[in-house]
Amino acid sequence: xxxxxxxxxxxxxxxxxxxxxxxxxxxxxxxxxxxxxxxxxxxxxxxxxxxxxxxxxxxxxxxxxxxxxxxxxxxxxxxxxxxxxxxxxxxxxx
Numbered sequence: 139x140x141x142x143x144x145x146x147x148x149x150x151x152x153x154x155x156x157x158x159x160x161x162x163x164x165x166x167x168x169x170x171x172x173x174x175x176x177x178x179x180x181x182x183x184x185x186x187x188x189x190x191x192x193x194x195x196x197x198x199x200x201x202x203x204x205x206x207x208x209x210x211x212x213x214x215x216x217x218x219x220x221x222x223x224x225x226x227x228x229x230x231x232x
Contacts, residue, residue, distance in 0.1 A: 143186040146178055156180050185219075197221035 142153040144167060151167035154175060158164075165183050168175040194200070195218040206214050207222045 144183040145186060146183045150186065153183070153185060156183075156185075195221055197224070 143150055144153040144165065145151075146167060150170070152170055152172070154166040154168050156163075156165045163180040164177050165180040166175055166177055167183070193216055196215045197217045198221050200218055205217065205219060205222055207217050208214050
């Protein structure tokens with residue numbers, strides 16, 4: 139089973155969930171042993187991906203962790219977070 143990880147304030151946590159809530163885009167993080175979990179603003183975390191699960195960004199060609207992001211025409215593409223910030227991509231997933 140692959141474990142998603144994220145860094146927050148210099149520490150690595152298990153990333154349980156990231157998405158839109160009524161409080162904005164939030165992430166649920168847990169200690170690696172599962173003892174506690176907490177919610178944070180998703181813009182303050184950095185997702186850590188295993189090199190075995192990295193894909194090529196359709197925009198820049200770098201081999202990094204990618205996200206599905208619809209461009210301005212609605213076509214889904216796998217792009218890195220840096221390229222997903224370009225104005226032609228929707229920001230709804232961020």
